[in-house]
Amino acid sequence: MxxxxxxxxxxxxxxxxxxxxxxxxxxxxxxxxxxxxxxxxxxxxxxxxxxxxxxxxxxxxxxxxxxxxxxxxxxxxxxxxxxxxxxxxxxxxxxxxxxxxxxxxxxxxxxxxxxxxxxxxxxxxxxxxxxxxxxxxxxxxxxxxxxxxxxxxxxxxxxxxxxxxxxxxxxxxxxxxxNCSTIICLMAATPLHRHAKVVRMVVSTYQAASGAGAAAMEELEEQTREVLDGKQPTCKIFKQQYAFNLFSHNAPVLSNGYNEEEMKLVKETRKIWNDKDVKVTATCIRVPVMRAHAESVNLQFEKPLDEETARQILKGAAGVVVIDDRASNHFPTPLEVSNKDHVAIGRIRPDLSQEGNLGLDIFVCGDQIRKGxxxxxxxxxxxxx
Incomplete structure (x- = not known):
């Protein structure tokens, strides 16, 4: 078996x-x-x-x-x-x-x-x-x-x-x-930011092998075959097993405890939005997916923004597509956006930890080689x- x-x-x-x-x-x-x-x-x-x-x-x-x-x-x-x-x-x-x-x-x-x-x-x-x-x-x-x-x-x-x-x-x-993660995140967050002004954003990324280049993709494929065959995985690009595993993004870790990939999201968001006061925190993770990044994004707003209004805003935004079918549990996946130009957004729901429609959670997927x-x-x- x-x-x-x-x-x-x-x-x-x-x-x-x-x-x-x-x-x-x-x-x-x-x-x-x-x-x-x-x-x-x-x-x-x-x-x-x-x-x-x-x-x-x-x-x-x-x-x-x-x-x-x-x-x-x-x-x-x-x-x-x-x-x-x-x-x-x-x-x-x-x-x-x-x-x-x-x-x-x-x-x-x-x-x-x-x-x-x-x-x-x-x-x-x-x-x-x-x-x-x-x-x-x-x-x-x-x-x-x-x-x-x-x-x-x-x-x-x-x-x-x-x-x-x-x-x-x-x-x-x-x-x-x-940076690719910044592009994918802000394609989704910016239409909502324009409407209600984001004051704080918490991002968790799930980043594919392709973000580390063709050699990383080849190593993931090789490791998968090796592990399934009961062999020790070859670890040349990364220092640990990648197949059937996930780990903190391989960018260098800075003195503040954040790695460089996470700080790119923080600094680039402030520059692109021209808002030095917006609060951004990020955790970037490398996952054993060949191509296309996924991100979980939590948004806190200055003004109320309800779930249905947010959904309609995103449906009308350029460069994005909404995939948000709760009945069939169908939401964005890396496979669906691989080799695609659009960024897909789903899991649009209120942040239950915040009152007065001042928070939303969304899930985003985008091809980091293409749009990113x-x-x-x-x-x-x-x-x-």
Missing amino acids: QATASAHCLHLLSSFTPAAFTAGGSACRRRNAAAPATVRMALREDGPALAVVGVTGAVGQEFLRVLSDRDFPYRNLRLLASRRSAGRRIEFEGREYVVEELREESFAGVDVALFSAGGSVSREMGPAAVERGVVVVDNSSAFRMDPGVPLVIPEVNPDAMTHIRLAGRAKGALIANP AALNAVQIAEMLL
Whole structure:
């Protein structure tokens, strides 16, 4: 019986491999595999010259899929990565591109650069690109808390970057993409914040392996097979067993007892909402899910907000979908939002510990590679046009 159960689990696991969750193969492939490969009309002379930095990584590959899905207009495209990835060939929308080694001179003639190559690369190459007149949309944490750099979620605080446009600009600029957990949380909380003003927010995150990259996803798959086979799990990415387990997020723990991931939620929320007084606390947990993060969010409001009003507000909000079927116990799950653009919200209910409709609990799921990274960055780039 145990062998049968293990075989069944392994069969299920085969459907949830890292390749399956990152769309796999060439970045030019659309999700509709039957669609013919054609050069699309959005490759046009009036579009910006575009560069993707870190193109061979998981988010870099997702940049390409999102650009294609949204028909982002560009007149030419430059794919940039580290020296070890230079020379690779990538097919994208009917054309073959050779990945170039990232250098300062790589940005000559570029209008917009989407960065996802890590903080150290961004700190070195981001300003170098800006000096050459490029508008950089950076996915790392390097510039998020810089007071001179907008930290933007297009559905939440588009006004933060209204002073930056491509047309008629005299110089380059930096725009920061928030942390994935912050984006997913604020997509849900902000519509309610606008209505009743959030004064305190308590967030617990359940973060997938994909947030730590493709290698972490591969290790989760490998560990699952090993544990089911009665073997000791391989622990290279994380220092402890990940399969059939959960643990505190692997970001460094600071002197205040919070880890860096938790403090990102605290600091970035205050900057994005332009509210230094909003109280935010977070606990971030790594869970054995391949892709897409989940978050439990408790909100305390300045003004009363009842459950049904909140539900109607969220149903009308941009970029979110409400999945809140109590009768069938159907609420958002990571699987349902994987490879999806929207953030799903459910478990909308009053906080019974607070009187006078001053508190709500919600449960949120979002694909942190898609909306939590690549999609948000491309939406920022669209706002520049």
